[in-house]
Amino acid sequence: AQSVTQPDIHITVSEGASLELRCNYSYGATPYLFWYVQSPGQGLQLLLKYFSGDTLVQGIKGFEAEFKRSQSSFNLRKPSVHWSDAAEYFCAADLEAGGTSYGKLTFGQGTILTVHP
Amino acid sequence: KAGVTQTPRYLIKTRGQQVTLSCSPISGHRSVSWYQQTPGQGLQFLFEYFSETQRNKGNFPGRFSGRQFSNSRSEMNVSTLELGDSALYLCASSLGQGSFYEQYFGPGTRLTVT
Numbered sequence: 175a176q177s178v179t180q181p182d183i184h185i186t187v188s189e190g191a192s193l194e195l196r197c198n199y200s201y202g203a204t205p206y207l208f209w210y211v212q213s214p215g216q217g218l219q220l221l222l223k224y225f226s227g228d229t230l231v232q233g234i235k236g237f238e239a240e241f242k243r244s245q246s247s248f249n250l251r252k253p254s255v256h257w258s259d260a261a262e263y264f265c266a267a268d269l270e271a272g273g274t275s276y277g278k279l280t281f282g283q284g285t286i287l288t289v290h291p
Numbered sequence: 292k293a294g295v296t297q298t299p300r301y302l303i304k305t306r307g308q309q310v311t312l313s314c315s316p317i318s319g320h321r322s323v324s325w326y327q328q329t330p331g332q333g334l335q336f337l338f339e340y341f342s343e344t345q346r347n348k349g350n351f352p353g354r355f356s357g358r359q360f361s362n363s364r365s366e367m368n369v370s371t372l373e374l375g376d377s378a379l380y381l382c383a384s385s386l387g388q389g390s391f392y393e394q395y396f397g398p399g400t401r402l403t404v405t
Contacts, residue, residue: 220394220395225391264334268390275390276341277385280336281333281334
């Protein structure tokens, strides 16, 4: 079945350490891929997106993600985490050809990031 | 410019009642999508409206319905509420259809069914 998987439910890092959040998808082609962040009591904010082309994409707040077709992965990274990055992170995909799902994004289960001072 | 607005922010209803949630998109946005977020099932797509027409629907029972008005504002309705309908309901708006257009999410309506 077509799906998006985030293997890590909870990750804890120290402030200043590097971060990598994992995301895998199951789909016959290359989907449109997204990373969102959700802070408590807030909606989702888009960090970055990948449609095609350069497999390393830059986003807001110093985040980047790398698309790897061979591994069906789209992992999110940040070289140095700040305490304000503590939140829940969601990987999402449009699992229709050409991003034509008409609003329907399929989300992973989310990864909660805790940052220790 | 103003973001996506959802009202009310919090709601408590009793099992068997019905509820209507409202979403005002960003000015100029014509597409509105709705999602249900629960701890167990995560974020699940409910439906999407564009130009007052439902263009896509997720796998939810017919108790969940929605509509969009000519000003792009959208409402969703849940009839005969069940305990399992307790969730955060998020709406998102975008300029156009298709994932090429970024979806901007509102803060959500927290529905509790007792």
